[in-house]
Amino acid sequence: xxxxxxxxxxxxxxxxxxxxxxxxxxxxxxxxxxxxxxxxxxxxxxxxxxxxxxxxxxxxxxxxxxxxxxxxxxxxxxxxxxxxxxxxxxxxxxxxxxxxxxxxxxxxxxxxxxxxxxxxxxxxxxxxxx
Numbered sequence: 001x002x003x004x005x006x007x008x009x010x011x012x013x014x015x016x017x018x019x020x021x022x023x024x025x026x027x028x029x030x031x032x033x034x035x036x037x038x039x040x041x042x043x044x045x046x047x048x049x050x051x052x053x054x055x056x057x058x059x060x061x062x063x064x065x066x067x068x069x070x071x072x073x074x075x076x077x078x079x080x081x082x083x084x085x086x087x088x089x090x091x092x093x094x095x096x097x098x099x100x101x102x103x104x105x106x107x108x109x110x111x112x113x114x115x116x117x118x119x120x121x122x123x124x125x126x127x128x129x130x
Contacts, residue, residue, distance in 0.1 A: 001054070005103040006036050006066065007112035008043035008095060010129055013062055015048070020113050020129030035068040035106070037076070039098035076101040090116040 013020045014031075024031050041062055048058035063069065079101035080094065087097060096114065100122065103110035110117075111124040117126050 003033050003068075003106055003108040004030055005106065006034050006040070006106045006107050006112045007099040007110065008025075008036075008040040008047070009113035010043045010111045011036065011062065011065065012047060013113045013129060014065060015044075018113070018130075023111070023118060023127075030111070032067065034066055035102070036066050036071055037072055037073050037102045038069050038099045039095050041066070041069050042126070043095045049078070068072060069104055072098055076105055078122055079104050085098050085124075087120070090119065092116065 010020070010024075012018070014017045014024055018021075045058055045062045048054060048061060053061070076098060080097040083092075083097045083100055092100075092114075096117075099110060099112070100117075100120075102108075103124045103126075105124065107124065109127060111129055113129050115128055115130075118128050120126060
């Protein structure tokens with residue numbers, strides 16, 4: 001199987017065993033091939049720390065299920081900037097666009113729990129898990 005890209009919302013759904021997490025428990029190969037932008041890892045980590053989880057425990061929880069974390073580079077920055085006009089009305093953040101940019105750069109399907117992404121028309125598959 002090829003790589004998939006996880007948004008921070010999908011990772012948080014997995015970590016908190018929220019609706020949508022079953023997508024990954026039914027298909028373990030998805031997580032085995034998962035990658036995330038360092039931007040989205042920072043988002044998920046920040047959420048856990050903000051919930052009062054100890055720094056090291058939060059970091060370990062975030063990185064444990066992800067085999068590969070990809071640095072946000074100039075190619076992704078260019079793509080994320082290009083996406084701004086297309087995503088502004090849906091309220092997508094820089095982190096959201098960083099995730100989309102990684103998926104587009106890798107030509108890899110993206111998994112998110114963010115329903116606002118359903119209507120995006122991009123040259124990459126977007127799977128909304130709930």
